[in-house]
Amino acid sequence: MNANFPVAYRVTHRIQQTTDTVTLRLRPVDATLPPFLPGQFMMLYAFGVGEVAISISGDPNDQDGTLEHTIRAVGPVSRALHDTLLGGVIGVRGPFGTDWGLETTAGRDLIIVAGGLGLAPLRPVVLAAMAAGNHFGRVSLVTGARTPSDMLFRDEQEKWMADGALEVHQTVDRPTAGWRGRVGFVTEPTAHLAVAPDRTTAFLCGPEPMMRFCAETLLRKSVSADDIRMSLERNMQCGTGLCGHCQLGPLLLCRDGPIVDYATADPLLTVREL
Ligand SMILES: Cc1cc2nc3c(=O)[nH]c(=O)nc-3n(C[C@H](O)[C@H](O)[C@H](O)COP(=O)(O)OP(=O)(O)OC[C@H]3O[C@@H](n4cnc5c(N)ncnc54)[C@H](O)[C@@H]3O)c2cc1C
């Protein structure tokens, strides 16, 4: 299969998460792309409009050829993808990039911190951790959103809380009537987590300042920078390490990222990308 040519996938389910964000489930029309790992992304092509990078938000245990993507409409391409109706067809290339490296974390405590749309690439980690029983130690999830109505996968988060397989701490910047969770940034619940630094791996995804603050919070708790993994986004075009659009210092983030450990990311995040 040629990674430069999109393969047709049909929209079989649409779940409107918030006013501007939808989760699409896609089924191959004909050829099926290779299996994905949690954290990887696809290039999604809205025919006649353009192509953008979108993380895979679906269950890694469902490797039946279907894909799930959670898309926020911010510009022309993401709007066209967001608006694709049931039965509509999207072009897909991938999977691309590095993954969260869950296979290296057996027996370890996991801290998963998601700001806003950052829960999309982290949902596969949560679902894998829930399916894995006692394969991991203590699993803590911190999710944040601007308001309660901006919170993604809200019904699922309720189920995750009820299930008890992981601790879930929700926080919003601006509460509305009926909100029972915390108010404030994700750094606050993260700072209050009981952490065993020598057996903890952290996964962070959200706006870069949020990830930096969370990483610094975890470093203060003696978690090693090598054990803090974050997802970095830059402009992706080819997805295959050829065009150079996604360069960050010596890294091409479509190939060497998007998942990078904080020891690698920290010195680069102060350098403007090309
Ligand atoms: C590895 C990776 C994974 C991604 N995963 C997802 C995902 O799961 N869901 C999702 O909705 N989006 C995701 N994105 C972001 C998505 O690719 C961009 O929102 C998209 O490229 C915007 O294209 P557009 O033509 O719709 O808007 P544009 O016209 O390109 O941009 C519209 C506005 O959005 C801003 N913008 C553009 N790209 C980004 C970006 N990467 N981050 C923040 N703001 C941006 C622009 O500055 C502008 O203000 C991901 C990006 C990368 C690199």
Ligand code: FES
């Ligand atoms: S997107 Fe072309 S090199 Fe990374």
